Amino acid sequence: MNTSIMKASIRKELWEFNGMLKWVPITLAGVFIFIPLLTLILNGIDTQAVLAELKGIAAEVAKLTELQQSDRMSEIFFVSAMALFTPFIAIGFIVQVYYFVTCLFDERRDQSVMFWRSLPVSDEMTIASKLLTGAIVIPVIFFAAATALMVLMVGLAIVACVVLSVGFDISLWGMIASANILSGVGYIWLTLVPIAIWLLPLYSWLMLASIYANKAPFLWAVLPIVALLVIEAIVVHYLHLSQPFFGHFLMDYFSITPDNLAEVSIGQEKSRSAALLMLISQIDYRTVLVSVGLLCTTYWFRVNKQES
Amino acid sequence: MSSLISVSGVSKSYGSKKVLSGVNLSLHAGQIVGLVGPNGAGKTTCLQAILGLTDFDGDISVLGHHPRKDRVKMLNDVAYISDVAILPKWLKVSQALSYMKDIHPNFDIEKAQEFLAKTNIEANDKVKALSKGMVAQLHLALILAIDAKVLILDEPTLGLDILTRRQFYSHLLEDFYNEEKCIVVTTHQIEEIEHILTDVAFIQQGKIVLAQSTDDIKERFNLVAVSNEQVPQADELQPLFKNSMMGLTTMLFDNQDKEMLQSLGKVTVPSLADVFVGIMNKETC
Numbered sequence: 001m002n003t004s005i006m007k008a009s010i011r012k013e014l015w016e017f018n019g020m021l022k023w024v025p026i027t028l029a030g031v032f033i034f035i036p037l038l039t040l041i042l043n044g045i046d047t048q049a050v051l052a053e054l055k056g057i058a059a060e061v062a063k064l065t066e067l068q069q070s071d072r073m074s075e076i077f078f079v080s081a082m083a084l085f086t087p088f089i090a091i092g093f094i095v096q097v098y099y100f101v102t103c104l105f106d107e108r109r110d111q112s113v114m115f116w117r118s119l120p121v122s123d124e125m126t127i128a129s130k131l132l133t134g135a136i137v138i139p140v141i142f143f144a145a146a147t148a149l150m151v152l153m154v155g156l157a158i159v160a161c162v163v164l165s166v167g168f169d170i171s172l173w174g175m176i177a178s179a180n181i182l183s184g185v186g187y188i189w190l191t192l193v194p195i196a197i198w199l200l201p202l203y204s205w206l207m208l209a210s211i212y213a214n215k216a217p218f219l220w221a222v223l224p225i226v227a228l229l230v231i232e233a234i235v236v237h238y239l240h241l242s243q244p245f246f247g248h249f250l251m252d253y254f255s256i257t258p259d260n261l262a263e264v265s266i267g268q269e270k271s272r273s274a275a276l277l278m279l280i281s282q283i284d285y286r287t288v289l290v291s292v293g294l295l296c297t298t299y300w301f302r303v304n305k306q307e308s
Numbered sequence: 309m310s311s312l313i314s315v316s317g318v319s320k321s322y323g324s325k326k327v328l329s330g331v332n333l334s335l336h337a338g339q340i341v342g343l344v345g346p347n348g349a350g351k352t353t354c355l356q357a358i359l360g361l362t363d364f365d366g367d368i369s370v371l372g373h374h375p376r377k378d379r380v381k382m383l384n385d386v387a388y389i390s391d392v393a394i395l396p397k398w399l400k401v402s403q404a405l406s407y408m409k410d411i412h413p414n415f416d417i418e419k420a421q422e423f424l425a426k427t428n429i430e431a432n433d434k435v436k437a438l439s440k441g442m443v444a445q446l447h448l449a450l451i452l453a454i455d456a457k458v459l460i461l462d463e464p465t466l467g468l469d470i471l472t473r474r475q476f477y478s479h480l481l482e483d484f485y486n487e488e489k490c491i492v493v494t495t496h497q498i499e500e501i502e503h504i505l506t507d508v509a510f511i512q513q514g515k516i517v518l519a520q521s522t523d524d525i526k527e528r529f530n531l532v533a534v535s536n537e538q539v540p541q542a543d544e545l546q547p548l549f550k551n552s553m554m555g556l557t558t559m560l561f562d563n564q565d566k567e568m569l570q571s572l573g574k575v576t577v578p579s580l581a582d583v584f585v586g587i588m589n590k591e592t593c
Contacts, residue, residue, distance in 0.1 A: 008410035015403050016396070112396035115447075117361060118388035121411050122380045306322075306362060 005121060009129030010137060016106075017099060021138065025145030028091055032084070032149055074180035078272045081184050084153075085146045089195075092142030096134050100206035103130045104302070105217040123302045127207070127295065135196040135203050143189060154181060187272045194279035201287045202254075204294035211301040225250075253287065311336050311369075312458055312490045313358060318366035320353055320514075327353045328364070329514040337457070338487040340504055343494045344584055345511035351494040352390075354511065355462050358492075359388055371457060384413055387456040389447055389464045397436035401429055401446060408450055420453035423483065441472035448476060452483045459484060461493040465500075473497070477504060502580040510587050518587055522580065529586070530561045531578040532569050542572045549586035560586035 014021060107113040116126070154176075161176060196203075209221035232244045256278065313335040320328040328350045335341055345351050357364040360375030360382065368375050373382035395404070401424065408415045424431075427445050435443055444465065451459065459480075465473040481504060485491060495501055498508075502522065509519040520528070534542045534557045543550075545568070547559035560578055561569060569575045578586070 005411050008407055011410075012403075012407055015400070016398055018398075107396065110396055111394045112399075114361075114390045115394045115396070118359070118383065118390070119408070119411055120380045120383040120413070304363065 002125070005125055006129055006132075009121060009125060010133050013103070013130060013133040014137070020095060020098070021141055024091060024095055025088065025142050028088060028142075029145050029149045033152070074184060075272070077181060078184040078187065081150060081188060082275070084150055085143070085188050088142045088146035089139070092139050095142070096138050096203070097206060099134045099138060100203050101210050101217050101221055103134065104207060104210040104298070105213055108211075108214075123299060127299050127302060131203065131207065131295065134207075135200065136192065139192055139195065143192060147185060147189075150185060184272060187276060190276050191279055194276065194283065197288065198279055198282045200291040201294070204291040204298065208294050208298045208301070211298050211305065253282070253284070256282070312371055313492070314367070314369045315354075315358065316367040318354070318357055318364050318368060320350075320357060320362065320364045327514050328357070331366070331511075331514070331516055333509060333516065333519060335458075335490050335492065335507075337490055338506070340485065340491045340493070340506045342498060342501060342505045342508045342580070343492060343511060344498050344508055344580075345494075346588060349511045350514040351511055352462055353514075355388075355390075355460055355492065355494065359383075359386070359460060385456050386458045386460065387451045387454045388460045388462075389451055390462040395435045395443055395447055397434070399435045400431075401433050401435075402431040404435075404446065404450060405431075408453070412454060414455040415450075416453045416455065419483075420449045423449040423452060423479075441468055444468055444472060444476060448479055452479065457489055459489065459491045461491065461495075463494055463496070465495065465497070470500075473500060477501060480504075498584055499579060499581045505580070508580060510584060512588060518583075525580065525583055526577050528563055529578050529583050530564060530566065530569050531576045531582055532559050532561060532573045533557075533576070534559055534573040538572050545569075545572075549582075549589050562586075 107116060117123075157176060206221050210217050213220040229244070229247050229250075232246050235241070236244045311334040313333065315331055315333040318328055318331040319326070331350075331354060343351050343354065353362060356362040358368055358370060358375060360379040363376065370382050371385050373379075375382055405417050405420055408420070409417045424446070427442065427449075429438065429442055429446055429449075433442075435446070438446065448464075461480075465476050468476065477500070480491070493501065493505075505522050507519070507521045508525065510517050518525075529548075532542065532547075536555060536557065539550075539557050542557070542559050545561060545564055548562050549560040551558045559572075560582060566575060
């Protein structure tokens with residue numbers, strides 16, 4: 001596969017969805033930054049309260065000093081980082097779904113597909129670049145936005161540490177050092193590829209709907225699944241079967257429950273890798289095979305569907 | 309001389325409707341071929357088969373490539389404009405140039421920039437901000453900067469004003485065409501491009517009904533202005549087409565003796581549009 005053509009194709013996708021991929025993460029990060037600032041500005045800064053809070057911090061230092069000796073600090077940081085990343089991952093997922101539903105549909109609707117297909121870029125390359133953009137590049141953008149926000153917060157924490165250590169002789173450097181910030185964020189970034197593989201059947205199904213639909217691709221993506229679930233429910237009800245296979249399979253495959261987490265959690269010290277292990281345990285080679293089948297069908301439509 | 313494009317016995321059906329039926333064409337370097345036919349005659353389908361954009365029965369070879377199996381390799385040397393409106397609206401001019409440079413081995417970005425410098429198009433303009441004529445100029449700039457051996461144009465000036473249409477074809481001749489290249493163009497405005505065509509192929513109901521050089525066509529067909537008294541005598545020569553107006557009947561003849569025709573009235577060389585109308589109305593005449 002020609003990497004320069006792949007890069008150019010991915011860049012083209014980013015140009016096309018530039019507005020959404022730039023402004024949604026920026027807005028989300030802005031919400032995290034400006035809402036606390038706005039609250040502070042609207043409520044006013046009470047000097048007495050700040051001083052009281054600083055005294056409270058000093059009182060807590062003893063406890064924190066104990067805490068920074070233990071592994072608990074890195075766990076607390078990891079959970080906080082996850083809490084920060086989660087809205088970015090969730091909003092990023094919505095953007096991904098939108099991208100996959102429209103990526104092959106829009107160029108057929110505006111007939112620019114005739115221009116793209118008049119250039120020496122293979123249909124395999126087009127499908128692969130769109131899949132890579134949606135499954136990896138878009139999450140990377142949202143992960144990067146969350147990471148940038150985290151860097152900002154860590155920067156603020158360092159400033160606070162400097163102020164506390166210089167002005168109040170309170171040292172929290174040990175606490176920051178024991179938070180294992182890099183490895184915590186690294187574990188979150190490691191989930192990127194397992195998430196992509198886990199959700200590959202969904203992504204490839206949406207791409208198939210996008211290439212197949214002449215109108216309303218989102219309905220084409222949703223209605224067949226809903227119809228299948230309804231038909232299965234009716235069959236199960238009338239034949240008095242124990243449970244619907246397809247519906248149960250979908251629920252089982254796409255749900256992440258505390259049970260899943262418990263299955264892979266070995267101990268509290270391993271909680272950072274638990275999310276990663278849980279995602280890996282959700283991956284099933286059969287769904288990967290189904291995804292490959294769906295992607296091949298998408299490719300077939302790309303090659304053979306008459307566009308004009 | 310080996311052909312750049314060879315189409316042999318190509319047929320195509322959509323369900324029970326036959327769109328192409330045993331099409332044979334052979335196109336060589338230096339030719340500018342007009343593929344002309346009424347709406348629904350199969351022009352676009354024929355071009356799409358040549359470009360590998362649709363499947364077909366029969367054989368097509370473009371620069372030695374099978375258009376379906378070697379589409380990507382073939383498109384390194386084949387450029388195509390299907391309609392001016394197909395550049396995506398979100399695309400910026402600078403992005404189009406950068407993308408073409410990255411993906412096309414035969415794209416000369418400096419040539420495209422030189423062409424665009426002669427227009428009012430700015431590098432930061434988006435396609436949606438350009439007029440239809442400017443979009444055509446941008447598309448042409450992208451295509452002319454490709455060192456392609458074959459250029460295929462499917463109604464490239466549809467919806468453009470006459471000034472832009474003329475500009476389009478003059479750029480095509482000045483900036484693209486040479487004796488080593490071949491251009492295939494479909495258009496409804498045959499009278500506008502007949503002076504640049506070296507060959508024409510008339511297509512009707514999926515069949516090529518005439519494929520000849522424009523010089524041969526001008527030799528072969530004659531237009532005669534026949535007075536009303538001589539119409540019965542001229543009818544015996546089986547004109548392809550006749551049109552009566554203001555007491556004078558104009559008749560188009562195929563391969564008739566020129567001296568004989570001169571005895572019927574004033575003989576002139578028909579335009580390609582006259583020949584096209586005559587051929588298309590052959591059945592009804």
